[in-house]
Amino acid sequence: MKTVIADEQLTFLSDLREYLDGLDPELVAAARAENIEDPMQPRTHCQAFLRQLGEDGWLGISWPKEFGGQGRTDIEHWLFAEELYNRRLPNGLLTFNVVGPTIMLHGNPDQRREYISRIMDGEIIFAISYSEPDAGSDLASLRTRAVADGDGYLLSGQKIWSTGASIATHLWVAARTGPPEARHRGLSLFIVPADSPGITITPIITQGGERTTSIFFDDVRVPATQRVGAENDGWKTITAALNFERMFYHNEPRWELRQLAEWADGAGLLDGSTAESYELQTVMGEHAVDVEVCRLMALRGAAMLAAGQVPYAEASTNKIWWGELRQNICSTGLDLIGAEGTVVDTDGAPASGxxxxxxxxxxxxxxxxxxxxxxxxxxxxxxxxxxx
Amino acid sequence: MKHPDYTDDETALADSAEGWLKFVDNGYLNKQEQTDNGYEEQRWSELTDLGWASIALPERVGGAAGTLAQVGVALRECGRAGYATPLLSTARAVTLLDLVQGRDTVFDGVLRGVVAGNALALVAPPDGQLGVRPDGDGYLLEGRASTVEWLAQADSAVFAVPVANTDEVLVAVLQTGGLDITPVPSIDNELQATLTPGARVGADVPAVVVPAAAAARALGRADLLRASSMVGGCEAVLDLTAKYALERHQFGQPIGAFQAVRQHLGRMSMALDAARLSTNEALSLEPESPARPAAMDAVALFVAGRSYVEVALTAAQLHGGIGTTVDHVLHHHYRRAKGMQLRSGRPANRLREIHRSLVVRGDGGLW
Structure with a gap:
């Protein structure tokens, strides 16, 4: 059976590890703490970390060299993302893994030139704005309108759950340019600077302490040059971006399982032979199995991208497996800990909370x-x- | 592409195996299951000519010096068809013998016998039911009575059992004639028998004593063939169920148009992917490859068993009554899934072994 990881890719991984190990420990620790607290908002330290990676030539692994990338395959891109997830460090999130690749696929030459290089320089960060109060899973019913006006559009409407918009420089906005009955055939995709006049961003705080946002567009002027793809042809761009998002390689479940293992080790259950430790070993053994499957599902997606194929069902499979596994590790991990698991203080809590x-x-x-x-x-x- | 992970050679082998297995359908499987032998001698001699059990064996014993993955491909097609013969136990046994003897040739005669058409049973109870203790110049088999596939039909039995009070395993080949064997009914069409301990392993039989870890590694490789067979079963069940969901109409439309049915299919598809991806990784990468964890063989076996049972149970739900009858091939997969899973022993014990390797020791792998 075919293998997809070659020796030169393993060399890439060891070079990457050597590079990451050599970074300023203070910068790494601060970026990790910020990333753990709220991974969708790369703020001061995560941005500094990503800029450092960019300056040292470690961003845009699979992006063409003409755009400042390393010109490597999607397998190396996967290794890069997984290694950073494994260290719980930021890897560029939606900007590098979703919007950038989609601009390269569906943007025009001017857009590719402008945005890819600015992403590479760490100058711009995107937030995604698809959902609306009345358009979630039924995205094709969205009502934010982009009305033609001179050489551009006027954007009006409300978006919600646009996570990262509070720190983003640019929004990746799906809006209606055709009649409502045209459904997904009447949508276009726009790149909108987050500081454009007429935009109001209000925070929403989640139970986990993360920040997401509502965005109000009040006759926001968007030049036609900011439209990605043809008018009313935005669905193609949206689905391409969603596929990248669902293939957005994941190794956090492994990191979370490691936190549980550290707790179990301290509690004397990791390798013991009591009934309690047997239970823990059985539960953790199955999580460890599913962490390996998670790795393989992400690797398959990377291999398909590297072979010029587009994962659809495979991307959806990857995304479900990752999210359910992660939640399951957290929930059943707390079951193993018991009453102490209710402590939320990150210093004193089991598995550091x-x-x-x-x-x-x-x-x-x-x-x-x-x-x-x-x-x-x-x-x-x-x-x-x-x-x- | 039908088999995107296969090499061209493997695709050709899979196509040829699928072609040869055309005679297998539900009626044939039902009929064979009712016979004492469980399979046709004529078909076994055709299988011997095809040489699937010996693809990966060295040329000096008549093998094709191929790969374990190729054997896995052939057994995946058998698993897809639900076809039961001693092929799986024979292929597992020769994989074990070849690996544990290394550069030795003590088992070469047994391996040549398989190339010539002998069937082997593999006695390696997964939860430690059997062992041996030294007895004069040989060993005495002790422990609890154990269920072994195809033991009554096999020409020889390959034992891989722990030596009492040591960290070693005895691998020895015994003629089945001298063993206390009682055929017992099986959950599925893989015939089995109970082996009652007490037999003596004489100094004159082909045998080696190896460290327990080496024996476990070799058994892990051998058991990938069972995993691959279960992946074939998973694929067959998905194909059957997707086809049925399009054919079967209720409320004026195919049941596959109902979201509840599609969600079941989506879950089945994920289970299949998990089994196939882990088994293919374990078959394609050498055990010492830095790109895979040492426990990957055990992971693949566990996932393949879990997935095969999951998809079989859901498939029975989606088929309704027709899936429960002996007139539909699903009943073979339903029973084979649980049988093949259980023959790897108690899942909790397997998971604790995997935990020790992946979590406690962190053996191998990129992360």
Whole structure:
């Protein structure tokens, strides 16, 4: 059977590790703490960390050299993302893994030139703005309008759950340019500077302490040059971006399992032979199995991208597996800990409070990037030919 | 592409195996299951000519010097068809013998016998039911009575059992004639028998004593063939169920148009992917490859068993009544899934072994 990881890719990984190990420990520790607290908002330290990576030539692994990338394959891109996730360090999130690749696919030459280089320089950060109060899974019913006006558009409407918009420089906005009855055939995709006149961003705080936002567009002027793809042809761009998002390689479950293992070691249960430790070993053994499967699902997506294929059902499978596993590790991990698991203080809490924090953050893992119910439908429809 | 992970050679082998297995359908499987032998001698001699059990064996014993992955491909097709013969136990046994003897040739005669058409049973009870203790110049088999696939039909039995009070395993080949064997009914069409301990392993039988860890590694490789067979079963069940969901109409439309049914199919598809991805990684990468964890063989076996049972149970739910009858091939997969899973022993014990390797020791792998 074919293998997809070659020796030169393993060399890439050891070079990357050597580089990361050599970074300023203070910068790394501060970026990690910020990333654990709220991974969707790269703030001061995470931005400094990413700029450092950019300056040292370690961003845009699979991006063409003409755009300042390393010109490597998607396998190296996967190794890079997984290594950073494994260290719980930021890897560029939606900007590098979703918007950048989509601009390269569907942007025009001017957009590619402008945005890719600015992303590489760490100058711009994107937030994604698709959902609306009345358009979630039924995204094609969205009502934010972009009305033609001179050489551009006037954008009006409300977006919600646009996570990261409070620190983003640019918004990646889906808006209606055709009639409502045209559904997904009447949408266009726009890049909008977050500081454009007429934009109001208000925070929403989640139970896990993360910040997401509501965004109000009040006749926001957007030049036509900011439209990605043809007018009313935005669905293609949106679905491409969603596929990248669902393939957005994941190794956090492994990190969370490690936090549980550290607690179990301290509690004398990791390798013992009491009934309690047997239970823990059985539960953790199955999580460890599913962490390896998670790795393989992400690697398959990377291999498909490297071979010029587009993962659809495979991307949905990856996303469901990752989110459910992660939530399960946090929840059943707390079961093993028991009453002490209710302590949320990150210093004194078992497993440094990472599992209880994870549990509170976890609902979005099952609906973000498209609900798992929709993903299962995609798997059945695209993977197994079921009628819609 | 039908088999995107396969090499061209493996695709050709899979196509040829699928072609040869065309005679297998539900009626054939039902009929064979009712016979004492469980399979046709004529088909076994055709299988011997095809040489699937010996693909990976060295040329000096008549093997094809191929790969374990190729054997896995052939057994995946058998698993897809639900076809039961001693092929799986024979292929597992020769994989074990070849690996534990290393550069030795003590088992070469046994391996040649398989190339010539002998069937082997593999006695390696997964939860420590059997062991041996030294007895004069040989060993005495002790422990609890154990269930072994194809033991009554096999020409020889390959034992891989722990030596009492040591960290070693005895691997020895015994003629089945001298063993206390009682055929017992099986959950599925893989025939089995109970082996009652008490037999003596004489100094004259082909045998080696190896460190327990080496024996476990070799058994892990051998058991990948069972995993691959279960992946074939998973694939068959998914194909059957997707087809049925399009054919079966209720409320004026195919049941696959109902979201509840599609969600079940989506879950089944994920289970299949998990089994196939882990088994293919374990088969494609050498055990010492830095790109895979040392426990990957055990992971693949566990996931393949869990997935095969999961998809079989859900498939029965989606088929309704027709899936429970002996007139539909699903009943073979339903029973084979649980049988093949259980033959790897108690899942909790397997998980604790995996935990020790992946979590406690962190053996191998990139992370």
């Amino acid at each position: 990472h599992l209880v924090h994870g549990l509170m953050s976890s609902p979005v893992w099952r609906f973000g990037g498209g609900t798992n119910e929709i993903q299962l439908d995609i798997i059945a429809n695209r993977g197994w030919g079921m009628p819609r």
